[in-house]
Amino acid sequence: MSSAVELIAPPARLQVAVPHQPTPAVVADTGPGIALRAIAAAGKLGWRVLKPTIVIAVFLLIWQFAPAWGLVDEIFLPPFTTVAQAFIDLVRTGEMWTHVSTSLGRSLTGYSIALIFAVPLGIAIAWYKPVSDFLNPILELFRNTAALALLPVFVLILGIGETSKIALVVYASSFPILLNTITGVRTVDPLLIKSAVSLGLSPLRLFQKVILPAALPSIFTGLRMAAAGSILVLLAAEMVGARAGLGYLITAAQQNFQIPNMYAGILAISLLGLAFNGVLVGLERHFSRWRVDSNA
Incomplete structure (x- = not known):
């Protein structure tokens, strides 16, 4: 009686198809974005310059009109x-x-x-x-x-x-x-x-x-x-x-x-x-x- 040798093959590995994920593209800076940032930076800089300018302007206006308003004598504090x-x-x-x-x-x-x-x-x-x-x-x-x-x-x-x-x-x-x-x-x-x-x-x-x-x-x-x-x-x-x-x-x-x-x-x-x-x-x-x- 001949013995049959059974060859058992290893089970095949299950292959799961994964959908291809596209590499996220680097979004280029658009013209409007650059313009908005430039406007914001210019506005911040302008406000930093404007604040002391306003204070100095108010001081000079008070100096200019204080003699006319009678707050001080024009002889001792000219406009x-x-x-x-x-x-x-x-x-x-x-x-x-x-x-x-x-x-x-x-x-x-x-x-x-x-x-x-x-x-x-x-x-x-x-x-x-x-x-x-x-x-x-x-x-x-x-x-x-x-x-x-x-x-x-x-x-x-x-x-x-x-x-x-x-x-x-x-x-x-x-x-x-x-x-x-x-x-x-x-x-x-x-x-x-x-x-x-x-x-x-x-x-x-x-x-x-x-x-x-x-x-x-x-x-x-x-x-x-x-x-x-x-x-x-x-x-x-x-x-x-x-x-x-x-x-x-x-x-x-x-x-x-x-x-x-x-x-x-x-x-x-x-x-x-x-x-x-x-x-x-x-x-x-x-x-x-x-x-x-x-x-x-």
Whole structure:
């Protein structure tokens, strides 16, 4: 009896036909979408510019019509158009540029000296405790002494010329820069420093890559405060024994009862301070591009 060998074939695998899913196509940006986004961005930018413009326009309108409404005497507060005309006349004759350039030269010289001196000193005080312990007492003494209170001292020691005025600007500008630099360096996140040290950064690279970038916002706050302070103190110094400068222009106009010229000098100070602050804000944005914009 022959035995039959049964060959059992493995069951066939069930094939399920899956409908073909087309790859989603990348929707190209259409012209209307780009236009809408451009309009929205332009509207946002326009509103940011329009808001301060409205405030300034309201202020100038009040200034213009306050004498006509009897709120102030026109002799002591001329309308804005009168002051603007006096400003234009001073610019046309070149007198305004003489005073502005003189004040700007003094202010920038003293401010630059304070910047070169105060930032490294602030970093040293914040980073090295022996330096801090040694200098803190004298800094606490002088930082609570107003710059204008020392104006007679600067005049007596350095004379009535340019040196005393520049020295007063250096003194007034140094402390805001110095104190904000100390605060900026001391408030750097310790975790950032430990992480950088664990990665093997040298002290120089640690300062360059971690400490200085983290302290920049505080340092620039001090720079902006010092810029405003330098102009104000310089104006007070120019009112004593100067022959040119915005402070001299204001004092001379007031003594000669040229009230529109006096307000023109004040207007020039405002524009100068605005330009100074704008430059510093632009530099801060350039050097702090790593920061996340909270308004975005």
